[in-house]
Amino acid sequence: MSHGRISIWPVLLALVVLGSEAGCGAVLAQNAPTLGVPRRGRIVTGEQDSAIADQTNPASYTQTSGPTLGLPHKSRLTTKTGQEDSPNALVAGSYASLTRPDQAAPRTQWSGSSPATVVSRAALAPDVVRGAVDENYLSGTPSPPSASAWRGGLAASWDWLQRSVHDSGLGQYCEWFHIKTTFESDRAFDEFISPVTNPFFFEDPRALTELRPVFILQNTPKANPLFAGGNIEMFALQARLALNERLSIVMPKLGFIAFQPDAPSPLGDEIGFAEIILGPKLTFWRDDKSNILAAFGVNFEIAAGGGEVFQSTGSGSVVPYLTFGKELLDNLHFLGAIGYRAAFDSDRSDSFFLSLHADYEFYRVIYPFLEVNWFHYTSGGKGLVANFEGGDLFNFGSTGAAGEDIVTLGVGGRVKILGDHLQAGAAFEFPLTKGKDILDWRLTLDLIWRY
Template sequence: MKPQIIPSLLVGLAGSAFAGAPLLTTPAPEADAFANAITPISNPTFQGNALPQTNVHAIYMYHQLPNTISAAGTQVDLGGDVNVFAVQLEYAFNERISLIATKDGYVDMNPDQTLSDSDGFANLAAGLKYAFIYDPVSQFVLSGSAVLEVPTGNREVYQGYGDGAVNLIASALKLHNGWQFSGSVGTRLPFDGSEESTTGFLSSHISYHVTEKFIPLVELNWFRVLSDGEGQGASLGQVLEFDGLDLMNFGSVNGRENKDTVTLAAGARYKLTDRVNVGAAYEIPLTAEEDGLTASRLTVDLVWTF
């Protein structure tokens, strides 16, 4: 190599380095550490993604009601189904904090016996989510959410009772070699304890990227009535021996007679693109179905992240 070429080469390399051009390879951006994180499917009203991100989450539920339910000291015939259509929204101001709208939608109830067919809108709920721990290196996020639910819904579908409630939720997310471990725990605190019960929940999620696009998942949900209502809201609150789970709260006088409900959901997500994925999960109760309102539930959703 000619001597005069060497200084020119060194100057060129130095200029590239100071300009930020890579000499070999460039590490992936921190945001890419969570590129494989997915949103849980079951219990969408309370369980979410711990990661703050801007997205639209469209949800459809086909919920089958038990043939009989525990009420007024006996078994009352019910059966039928409930259809729910909803859209959740989230806007991330940065990687730490986001504005979330977690509850809305339209409810169509079709009982076979005892109750009449009805339909109407659900309550509205929105709040803030903040990531107390945001660690791209270890692919771990721990966040907290405070959500205000207002009684805007129709009473025909057991919404609109009480003075509203606040949902306090902690969520965690951990990614590792294609696996995702995540979960949420929290409580729903009504402002009027005479019309609505105080409830808590714990939801967990495990999934694995079998391929880049296909991700099977399993989720477990535990709901508990922490404090009975006084049955001054929905009329069913006077006779039911349990209370609602994620969507409805009856303020049941005897809700703690069957205070625990546990459900298991299994399904999968499929990535249509880097920003759009669809999911489906089938859910069944592990506790006695007559001691709640769930015989089974199919949830289908679409998440668009941008």
Template sequence: MKQHIITAGVLGLLSSFVFAGSVASDTTSAVPAASGDGFARARRPISNPTLFDLALPATNVHPLFLYHSLPKNINTTLGKLPLGGDVELYALQFEIALNDRLSVVATKDGYVDVNPDSTASGETGFANLGGGLKYAFILDPVSQTALSGTVTLELPTGNSDVFQGEGDGLINLSLSGLKLIDDWQFSVGTGVQIPFSDEQSSELWTSAHASYEISRYFIPLVELNWFHVLDSGNGAGNYPTHVGGSVPAVIEFEGGDLFNLGAANSDASRDFVSTAVGFRSRLTESVDAGVAYEIPLTDDEDSLMKSRWTVDLVWSF
């Protein structure tokens, strides 16, 4: 029931973006823009960075750093098992606008450092590569409303030592909406991850963002993320350097935005919800920085997240 309520709310909000854009397109009277153009003050969400994006096609470079604390214990088919430790991710995303409505996006890459307390040593390696196209169906600077769709492919190019590189890849299909009202910004995204083999799980995700510009240097924000397993994978034997490849066979949840583990028993804990609070700062007309602190709202032992810090920089040109 909870997931149906959340999905209905997201679809309702996306419908309001469509309605607002349609009305504005039929209106001849001008509405004052937020800045030099109607979207000049729009800001990118911070959490769920590989999936949740701004609805506007643009040209930018987006370096980011994640410090992700792992839960002390996790739930498995063998009972509670110790984990602890942390994950660090250093990544560089980019986007190139081909025109006002279409852009090429590079959504996932980076260097991953996994340091669980329950093993003698950590592992390092590269994340999978992901990228694709974003197209804005609605792009109305007068009403400051945008709605876009994104299609990306994630290729299994990463290292299995850091829970990447398994399966045959997957496709991400998503919708993103944006609405600016004076100093407020509201963004929402929803999508589905469809793997090309049963070694990974199929998942639905939804994210929402609200922020208020107190000044150009302090724009507080709050975000909400929800992941729901549609169909559990069967990745038994994958990630052989971790407990002999038994991780996907015993854990009872999926890995959220960064990891698709192909957990065979993830139907035991299909839902993961987190919230993030932070702020953005517009350093120049083309550069802004952000920081957010994220915690799970569901049981952290049914996830790989105890907490997460995300720090990023967006350079638009």
């Protein structure tokens, strides 16, 4: 072009560039999704600000061209129409609809001006993964105690004991000895049951935490010069505490004993505190695949009972013992114990004992069993001039007890009332030998409350 004449080509080029930028901006503005912002429990967009003042009128909310993303409020989602959908519902926008992976995306219909909003039924009710969201946590509701916190009715006591051990600073020593501060019983051998007869010396080989009240009613022979056919009653509370799956503390005897002899006995009716028996036990063999286990323990008989009921003879005894268990054929179980009662002084008698148990399991609830007990006295004492002894109830320290034997047979059963946490047992026992000592027959009842 010649000088003095204005060129229009640069102007036209500038107009074309400006027009292109404006068109792209309009397209982006039209297609941009709008992210909802929660206000007062509702999900609104930038165009819905004017409708916040009147939330009771759903019609006041304006339609946006982009998708609105719902945010959860108390486990519910609020859509852009102002109405609450079902729990865990999702709202699909105009450009994106949520579907399950195995379903095809829903078809959209073009209205001519703006894309239609599509809400998929599958998107409104997606699969819910149980446990992924804690509804109580989202709603602010306190959660109740879990079922696992209940351990046979003794959970509160064991929790208190666990906290006490931790707060006392003994936790580090528990770690050194691999002691569990939960004190839970060994659960790997729940198909076994504990014996009923000879309750103070026939120990279960498992490491257990339990309380077990025991009641014994024993009738004495008419020929016995001390009781002459009268009755003896024993009320005992046994307690056991499992420090881990191998080490435990047992207290098989704590309670009262009473008797009512018949004439012409030189004794009268008496009741008094019984001897205390307690000690440690170590389950040194524990094979849960072969269902066999064995334990070694040492109990101490503390002669701290009443003299009027023959519970304070001498200084006491030490009782080392072995106990074992084995399962056969999935339903048949054997238990056994062997031990020796060695007196601390010459006032008490020394004796050897052997106990055997066999039971058969029905539906893991009912366990009929047979039990055999043998007491053999190796030496007598100086406490009583007599030729008989007191079995597991007394240590008379009889001068003529050496060489005495008594074998008994017990027939009974155990029922698991609430699984392994609550069990009841009963046995009727009678002597098989001619020498009866102070046993004509005996009824033993117990109730196990196990943790």
